[in-house]
Amino acid sequence: MTAEPLPEHPDFLWRNPEPRTSYDVVIVGAGGHGLATAYYLAKNHGITKVAVLEKGWLAGGNMARNTTIIRSNYLWDESAAIYEHALKLWEGLPAELDYDFLFSQRGVLNLAHTLQDVREGVRRVNANRLNGVDAEWLEPDEVAEVCPILNVSPRTRYPVLGGTFQPRAGIAKHDHVAWALARRADELGVDLIQGCEVTGFLKDGDRVVGVETSRGRILTGRVGLAAAGHSGVLARLAGFRLPVQSHPLQALVSELHEPVHPTVVMSNHVHVYVSQAHKGELVMGAGVDAYNGYGQRGSFHVIERQMAAAVELFPVFARAHVLRTWGGIVDVTPDASPIVGSTPVENLYVNCGWGTGGFKATPAAGWTFAHTIATGEPHPLNAPFALDRFTTGALIDEHGAAAVAH
Amino acid sequence: MLLITCPWCGPRDETEYHYGGQAHVPYPQNPAELSDAEWAEYVFYRDNPKGPFAERWVHSTGCRRWFNVLRDTATYEVLASYRPDEPRPGGNR
Ligand SMILES: Cc1cc2nc3c(=O)[nH]c(=O)nc-3n(C[C@H](O)[C@H](O)[C@H](O)COP(=O)(O)OP(=O)(O)OC[C@H]3O[C@@H](n4cnc5c(N)ncnc54)[C@H](O)[C@@H]3O)c2cc1C
Ligand SMILES: [Zn+2]
Numbered sequence: 001m002t003a004e005p006l007p008e009h010p011d012f013l014w015r016n017p018e019p020r021t022s023y024d025v026v027i028v029g030a031g032g033h034g035l036a037t038a039y040y041l042a043k044n045h046g047i048t049k050v051a052v053l054e055k056g057w058l059a060g061g062n063m064a065r066n067t068t069i070i071r072s073n074y075l076w077d078e079s080a081a082i083y084e085h086a087l088k089l090w091e092g093l094p095a096e097l098d099y100d101f102l103f104s105q106r107g108v109l110n111l112a113h114t115l116q117d118v119r120e121g122v123r124r125v126n127a128n129r130l131n132g133v134d135a136e137w138l139e140p141d142e143v144a145e146v147c148p149i150l151n152v153s154p155r156t157r158y159p160v161l162g163g164t165f166q167p168r169a170g171i172a173k174h175d176h177v178a179w180a181l182a183r184r185a186d187e188l189g190v191d192l193i194q195g196c197e198v199t200g201f202l203k204d205g206d207r208v209v210g211v212e213t214s215r216g217r218i219l220t221g222r223v224g225l226a227a228a229g230h231s232g233v234l235a236r237l238a239g240f241r242l243p244v245q246s247h248p249l250q251a252l253v254s255e256l257h258e259p260v261h262p263t264v265v266m267s268n269h270v271h272v273y274v275s276q277a278h279k280g281e282l283v284m285g286a287g288v289d290a291y292n293g294y295g296q297r298g299s300f301h302v303i304e305r306q307m308a309a310a311v312e313l314f315p316v317f318a319r320a321h322v323l324r325t326w327g328g329i330v331d332v333t334p335d336a337s338p339i340v341g342s343t344p345v346e347n348l349y350v351n352c353g354w355g356t357g358g359f360k361a362t363p364a365a366g367w368t369f370a371h372t373i374a375t376g377e378p379h380p381l382n383a384p385f386a387l388d389r390f391t392t393g394a395l396i397d398e399h400g401a402a403a404v405a406h
Numbered sequence: 407m408l409l410i411t412c413p414w415c416g417p418r419d420e421t422e423y424h425y426g427g428q429a430h431v432p433y434p435q436n437p438a439e440l441s442d443a444e445w446a447e448y449v450f451y452r453d454n455p456k457g458p459f460a461e462r463w464v465h466s467t468g469c470r471r472w473f474n475v476l477r478d479t480a481t482y483e484v485l486a487s488y489r490p491d492e493p494r495p496g497g498n499r
Binding site: 230232233236241242243244245246290291292293294295299300301334390391392 | 420425443447452
């Protein structure tokens with residue numbers, strides 16, 4: 001295995017137009033989800049009078065901060081369906097967008113360290129297979145074959161008792177994904193407007209008719225929120241509540257190393273996940289900070305715990321150095337599943353609650369959200385993820401079931 | 407790391423505590439009369455402000471008592487901590 005060079009960027013990625021006074025659709029947030037939504041609005045539905053408004057810079061939110069793990073081995077049917085749709089789209093997107101964003105299907109291992117982990121993992125493998133998702137149960141010696149640097153000795157504090165493996169899972173260069181989607185959306189006529197914060201909503205009765213922004217008022221027929229950690233703040237401005245809580249989630253990277261880590265390894269029980277980026281950094285993450293927060297940083301004790309877990313699992317990392325840590329703000333729902341669909345405000349749609357794991361869903365989130373905005377109706381894949389599930393009780397409880405966050 | 411003051415034990419590291427979410431969420435007075443939407447509000451909906459937030463913490467490795475903290479979720483500044491029977495400093499909301 002050799003480190004792959006990063007591809008050259010095309011010179012021209014997108015225009016930087018002034019906002020117009022009106023659009024057919026306004027998307028709030030130019031993260032991966034907002035960009036994918038705009039792309040599919042134009043491509044699948046022919047709606048091109050679209051603006052994507054971004055308060056900072058394009059894809060500078062969670063899109064630039066995540067650890068890029070892509071997989072579809074979720075337990076429940078509804079989740080498996082939408083994440084597997086995403087994975088299938090990922091498999092075709094580099095060619096479709098004509099942009100090599102280094103989607104690398106190196107597989108994902110989810111380790112089991114307790115008898116209950118083992119049972120849960122085997123159950124999930126069976127559920128995945130019934131849903132057409134590739135999944136295997138591996139015994140410790142097979143885990144060691146997939147990832148030789150992993151310590152599968154029975155003499156560790158939490159021995160590896162096995163793991164689930166999804167071979168089609170992997171990672172991608174997240175910035176390049178955003179730029180690839182942005183370039184195509186721009187070519188199809190979408191206005192991508194950076195430095196433009198949405199500060200309020202214009203309503204006619206219960207119907208949204210425009211947005212107030214830091215760059216003036218923009219009229220529009222439909223609004224789609226794709227603001228991840230800030231969805232709760234925007235909903236409040238629009239006059240309704242969302243069952244989401246915003247939490248800081250952090251990640252870190254080491255300096256560059258020779259390619260040593262052939263797959264993605266995640267452990268729910270000792271809570272760390274590790275992959276090696278294309279250039280050679282070890283990319284690591286853990287869980288969210290428990291408290292609500294909008295600061296893009298996390299607590300130090302979370303790093304201490306994840307490093308302890310990482311060094312026990314990968315003794316070879318003992319002398320690696322942490323080069324950089326950062327945080328993002330993720331919006332978590334009570335059932336750890338996203339909310340995609342209509343809101344109490346007519347013509348205002350929301351895509352949020354992807355929590356710690358929405359990067360992998362980017363194409364499917366965009367695909368289904370575009371459908372909902374274009375037709376006013378849910379797509380079969382996002383219908384179960386409607387806001388009213390909290391009233392009807394039809395929750396999709398992926399807490400724990402989904403094989404760790406992300 | 408946050409430095410949080412337990413009203414009984416004094417200032418301690420964040421790692422001594424566990425988080426309990428929004429404070430001052432009373433159990434419904436007439437549960438039998440609640441609609442499904444009102445139950446959903448009580449069970450699943452919590453405030454999520456970017457700014458001052460009254461929240462519950464428990465001093466799990468200390469006195470193991472619950473108390474409330476007023477904390478700014480944007481700056482992480484701990485503005486006040488107080489016993490559960492005390493009102494939110496500066497009035498409600
Ligand atoms: C440390 C970390 C690790 C993660 N690891 C993974 C992983 O390995 N795999 C995975 O699948 N997911 C992962 N995630 C989750 C994933 O990043 C998110 O679920 C996903 O990026 C959310 O969708 P988005 O890309 O559109 O959000 P964002 O990129 O956050 O986009 C939202 C945008 O909205 C903008 N915005 C907010 N408010 C306003 C406003 N008022 N006006 C205008 N614009 C506004 C923001 O500036 C932001 O750019 C991780 C997240 C973090 C923080
Ligand atoms: Zn105490």
